[in-house]
Amino acid sequence: MQTMTRRQALVLGTGALVTLTVADVSPLLATPAEADAEIAKFTGGKAMDQGKISIDLPEIAENGNTVPLSIIVDSPMTADNYVSDILVVADGNPRPGIATFHLTPLSGKATAATRIRLQTTENIIVVAKTSDGKFFTDRKQVKVTIGGCGG
């Protein structure tokens, strides 16, 4: 076996350090790419249009443990034209998924509200699916003072 020179050892060490750091950080916070993957799973890779969705979120959340979120999608909600699913993801939480709402014409109005946890200042992305298979999306950034995911 060839003996390792000092330089080779150094390079090897740095490499190990870099992989370690990456492996350490990635499971901690979802990346925008992971959020996009979650959306792609929901849409099946179909194109999304902007608009139709209004997201009500505070601009600044002092406590990330409970952030009020309200979504309204512009839809007549009739038997043949309604919003069937609403996906909510965040791009800075430990995991991208927040919730998926399933609606029916009996919902009467395409709206849902809940309270969510946010780890850091991040984007909330909402994707709505209509009964005719179209997708609409919108996003909103929330500045978070104290993260709410523990750890």
Next chain:
Amino acid sequence: MADAKPRLKVPKEAKKGEVIELKTLIAHVMETGLRKDASGKIVPRKIINKFTCEFNGKPVFSADLEPAVAANPYLQFNAKVEESGTFKFTWVDDDGTVTATEEKITVA
């Protein structure tokens, strides 16, 4: 969880075809499975992962929840009522426990 008594806000009466607002809240820790306790061990995940609302047996609204939903999950949504009947609400825990409750409404 026996103490997970849900709180509901459902109008007692409505006009035919009216879109009413429903509010639900259930007491639950919504443990994310990411938090560590004092001894450094990860606290296992325990959340309400599914909520459904039916009216006279027909689905109105349901939600798949992730750990990113805050403790004591609160949900607000709407329903269009054409007839008198009963709303049935169910919450499903990670451990399989199902909490169900009903609320009647009179539609004139």
